[in-house]
Amino acid sequence: MENQEGKRITIVGTGYVGLVTGACFAEMGIPVTCVDKRPEIVQMLCDGKIPIHEPGLEPMVLNNYAEGRLRFTTSLPEAMAESNVYFIAVGTxxxxxxxxxxxxVLAVAREIGQNLSGYVVVVNKSTVPVMTADKVRAAIQEELDKRGADFKFDVVSNPEFLKEGAAVVDFMKPDRIVIGVDDQQGQAAEIMRRLYAPFNRNHERTIFMGVRDAEMTKYAANAMLATKISFINEIAGICDALDVDVENVRRGIGSDSRIGYSFIYPGAGYGGSCFPKDVKALLRTAEDCEVDPVVLRGVEVRNQAQKKILFRKITAKYGNDLSGLVFAVWGLAFKPETDDMREATSMVLLHQLIGAGAKVLAYDPVAMDVARKIFPKDWLDHGHLVLVDHQYDAIKGADALILVTEWKCFRSPDLHLLKREMRQKAVFDGRNQYDPKEIKEAGFEYSGIGRR
Ligand SMILES: NC(=O)c1ccc[n+]([C@@H]2O[C@H](COP(=O)([O-])OP(=O)(O)OC[C@H]3O[C@@H](n4cnc5c(N)ncnc54)[C@H](O)[C@@H]3O)[C@@H](O)[C@H]2O)c1
Structure with missing residues (x-):
C-alpha cells in the first residue's frame, strides 16, 4: 500500500505525539510505519494494546492496523526502505x-544518515529549539560523508500543537498546521502540502514559514499559554489576600474579546510533559542569546510556587506536622482525560503531605497504573499512600478532601456521603470546581484558589 509518492511515511517515536500522528495519517488513507526503539511498546501495539490513554485513539489504531495502513516496528532501516518522509516524534x-x-532527536538523525538511499524529507515534529533543524541536517550529512554517500534530503520543521486528552480531535481538526521549510516552492514544501491536504478540506489551515520561525512558533505558543495560567494564578493570590473572588474577576476579564475565557482558570499550577520543560528551554535559549527573559522567569517561578499552594493552605489549617491525619486526593494525572503524570501537581503535593507525616488515600480515573509505577514503593508498602479503587473509597475517615485534577466525575460530589464518611469536614479545591457557598452550607470548610 503506497501514498501519492509511491511510498509509506515513517513516524519515529510512538508516544503521545508519534502514535496519534501515525494513526491520524493512516485514518486519512496514508500508509504509515511507526518506529519505536522500545520493543515492549512495539509488541503491545502489534498485540492490539494501546500503551497510553488517549480518547478515540484505540479504535483508530486497531482499525488501521487491521487494514494494513498502520505498521509497527523497532527497525528504522526497515521502515526507511519503503518510505520517503520521516517524522521525528521522539522525546525532548x-x-x-x-x-x-x-x-x-540527533540519534534518529544519525540513524537516518546511516541508512539513507535516496531523496527524503526529514520532518522534526518533536518540540525543539531554534536551529535544531541545522543540527539534524549536520548529523545526517556527517553520516553520509562517513560512507561517501551523496543523497539529497530536506529537513522540515512541523511542530505539533495537539493537547493530551484531546489529541485525536486536535490532530484531525487542527487550528493550524505550521510547516517551516527552506523553500516554500520547493519539493519538500510540495510533499508536505500533499500529505496534509486531507486535513485542509474544510479550509486551508497550513501556515508556511521559515524553519527557524516554525521552531520558535511552538515555544512561543506554549510559553504564551503558560503565561496566561501563571498570570491568573498570581491574580488569584492577590484575590486571596484581599478577600476578592477570582471567579468573578475571571468572568469579568474573560468577557473582553482581547483576553478571552480560555486558559485563565486559576489552579494549583500547570504540569505535563510540555509547558514546564518548554518554558525552561525557552528561558535557556533567551539567556544563551543574551536576552533577559524577565516575563518567562516570572511564569516559571509563579508555577513552582503554585504547585505548593495546596500544601501551604493545608498547613495553615492543620500545622506543619501532619502525623495522624488522613487526606483524600482526587486526581493524579496532570490534567483530565490523560494518564500522563509527568510534572503533575499531585507529585509535588504527595511528597509534601507524606513528608509531613500524613497518610494519603488517592484516586484517579485512569492514572492509577502509572501512579503505582511512579510513587516510591516504600509509600505503598508502609501504607503512607493507598491507591483506592473508587473516588469515594478515598474519603473514608479523611480529614480533608483535596481536588487536584478536575476530572468530570469529581465535579458534583455526593456531599451527604462526604459528610457521613469524612472525619473532619474540609475541602481544598485545587481547580476551583466547586461553589464555595454550596460546600460551606453543607457544613464543610472550603478553600479554593482565590475564592471567597
Ligand atoms: N505530549 C504532548 O502533549 C506533546 C504535544 C506537542 C508536542 N510534544 C512534543 O513532541 C515530542 C514527543 O512527545 P511525546 O509526549 O509523544 O513523548 P513520549 O515520551 O510519550 O514518546 C517518545 C517516544 O519516542 C521513543 N524514542 C526515543 N528515542 C527513539 C529512537 N532513537 N528511535 C525510536 N524511538 C525512540 C520513546 O521510546 C518513546 O516511546 C516532544 O518533543 C514533546 O515536547 C508533545
Missing part, C-alpha cells in the same frame, strides 16, 4: 541545564 526532555535534551 529537559536537560540538566534546563535546555531541551536533543540526544534522541
Amino acid at each position: 526532555p529537559q536537560g540538566e541545564d534546563g535546555s531541551a535534551d536533543l540526544q534522541h
Whole structure:
C-alpha cells in the first residue's frame, strides 16, 4: 500500500505525539510505519494494546492496523526502505541545564544518515529549539560523508500543537498546521502540502514559514499559554489576600474579546510533559542569546510556587506536622482525560503531605497504573499512600478532601456521603470546581484558589 509518492511515511517515536500522528495519517488513507526503539511498546501495539490513554485513539489504531495502513516496528532501516518522509516524534526532555535534551532527536538523525538511499524529507515534529533543524541536517550529512554517500534530503520543521486528552480531535481538526521549510516552492514544501491536504478540506489551515520561525512558533505558543495560567494564578493570590473572588474577576476579564475565557482558570499550577520543560528551554535559549527573559522567569517561578499552594493552605489549617491525619486526593494525572503524570501537581503535593507525616488515600480515573509505577514503593508498602479503587473509597475517615485534577466525575460530589464518611469536614479545591457557598452550607470548610 503506497501514498501519492509511491511510498509509506515513517513516524519515529510512538508516544503521545508519534502514535496519534501515525494513526491520524493512516485514518486519512496514508500508509504509515511507526518506529519505536522500545520493543515492549512495539509488541503491545502489534498485540492490539494501546500503551497510553488517549480518547478515540484505540479504535483508530486497531482499525488501521487491521487494514494494513498502520505498521509497527523497532527497525528504522526497515521502515526507511519503503518510505520517503520521516517524522521525528521522539522525546525532548529537559536537560540538566534546563535546555531541551536533543540526544534522541540527533540519534534518529544519525540513524537516518546511516541508512539513507535516496531523496527524503526529514520532518522534526518533536518540540525543539531554534536551529535544531541545522543540527539534524549536520548529523545526517556527517553520516553520509562517513560512507561517501551523496543523497539529497530536506529537513522540515512541523511542530505539533495537539493537547493530551484531546489529541485525536486536535490532530484531525487542527487550528493550524505550521510547516517551516527552506523553500516554500520547493519539493519538500510540495510533499508536505500533499500529505496534509486531507486535513485542509474544510479550509486551508497550513501556515508556511521559515524553519527557524516554525521552531520558535511552538515555544512561543506554549510559553504564551503558560503565561496566561501563571498570570491568573498570581491574580488569584492577590484575590486571596484581599478577600476578592477570582471567579468573578475571571468572568469579568474573560468577557473582553482581547483576553478571552480560555486558559485563565486559576489552579494549583500547570504540569505535563510540555509547558514546564518548554518554558525552561525557552528561558535557556533567551539567556544563551543574551536576552533577559524577565516575563518567562516570572511564569516559571509563579508555577513552582503554585504547585505548593495546596500544601501551604493545608498547613495553615492543620500545622506543619501532619502525623495522624488522613487526606483524600482526587486526581493524579496532570490534567483530565490523560494518564500522563509527568510534572503533575499531585507529585509535588504527595511528597509534601507524606513528608509531613500524613497518610494519603488517592484516586484517579485512569492514572492509577502509572501512579503505582511512579510513587516510591516504600509509600505503598508502609501504607503512607493507598491507591483506592473508587473516588469515594478515598474519603473514608479523611480529614480533608483535596481536588487536584478536575476530572468530570469529581465535579458534583455526593456531599451527604462526604459528610457521613469524612472525619473532619474540609475541602481544598485545587481547580476551583466547586461553589464555595454550596460546600460551606453543607457544613464543610472550603478553600479554593482565590475564592471567597
Ligand atoms: N505530549 C504532548 O502533549 C506533546 C504535544 C506537542 C508536542 N510534544 C512534543 O513532541 C515530542 C514527543 O512527545 P511525546 O509526549 O509523544 O513523548 P513520549 O515520551 O510519550 O514518546 C517518545 C517516544 O519516542 C521513543 N524514542 C526515543 N528515542 C527513539 C529512537 N532513537 N528511535 C525510536 N524511538 C525512540 C520513546 O521510546 C518513546 O516511546 C516532544 O518533543 C514533546 O515536547 C508533545
